[in-house]
Amino acid sequence: MNRANKPSTLSATPGPEPQAQVTVSSDNSRVSAQLPTGESIDVLLHGATVLSWKDAAGDEKLWLSDAAKLDGSGPARGGIPLVFPVFGTSDHPPVAKLPQHGFARNSRWEFLGKSTSEGATSGVKLDFGLSSDNVDETIQALWPYKYTLLYSVTLEPKNLVTTLVISNDGETSFEFQTLLHTYFKVNNIEDVQVTGLEDASYIDKVDGLKTKAQSGAVTFSGETDRIYTPAIPPSEPLVITEAGKPKFSIVRQNLENAVVFNPWVEKAKATADLEPKDAWKNLVCVEPGTVGGWHQLDKGDTFEVAQTISLP
């Protein structure tokens, strides 16, 4: 049939409402995605840092500094910076010259694409890649291995899943630590507790690296910077509560540690890119990682780590 003669009844007849779809948009600096139910994420290509995670009501779940560097001039303060291949700084020879928390959070990643699932349980997965050929030449010289990092950020109505797959593409084994440095947004840190760390041992970074034992839930009344080895398996959640109500639960995959961090008053003052200065009240970092020792990755091997953060 000639198209021009086609009866126009098809367009005139009201059909079922078109199903809202997952939307993904990207530009030169970030990738954003929104589910039909309203949840959204925003990921900065610099560091593949998740900067924002909003629930269906538009409420932000992550803390981001007002002074965060978002122009690639440094790692972003807030969201979910990725720590690799060293946690903090270390005199362990292969990483001794690397900057604090390594280079993944301060390298420009490539957006590799999206996968979406539509329907009642719609979701979106954004994939990002960083390979040894694409990091800064200074870093290539300081940490001269061949590797690919694949980072996937999956948004579902109640969950945010971040997965890092590390592959050794070279001839030489390398050792690494990694950690997902999530800054959670809270209303008042003094009302916050972290459960799931009862009976865990921890290294207290604000008390001479002493090893201590946790009794009861973690509460906050001063600068807190601790490397926990939870007594529970990674599949059992660490839970952040505020004023007695669960806010976030965190399940770990292949990450045997959890760092708990709040800078409190003085460290917040001393941290140039932390604004406003009283924002220490509004953040808590609970950071699944493998940071107690060194994980060796041999030629051709891969290692996958992940966190699933769920809302109540």
Ligand SMILES: O=P(O)(O)OC[C@H]1O[C@@H](O)[C@H](O)[C@@H](O)[C@@H]1O
């Ligand atoms: O200032 P940075 O490099 O982002 O690190 C923030 C904090 O990150 C935490 O994971 C560390 O345990 C702290 O010691 C550190 O201060």
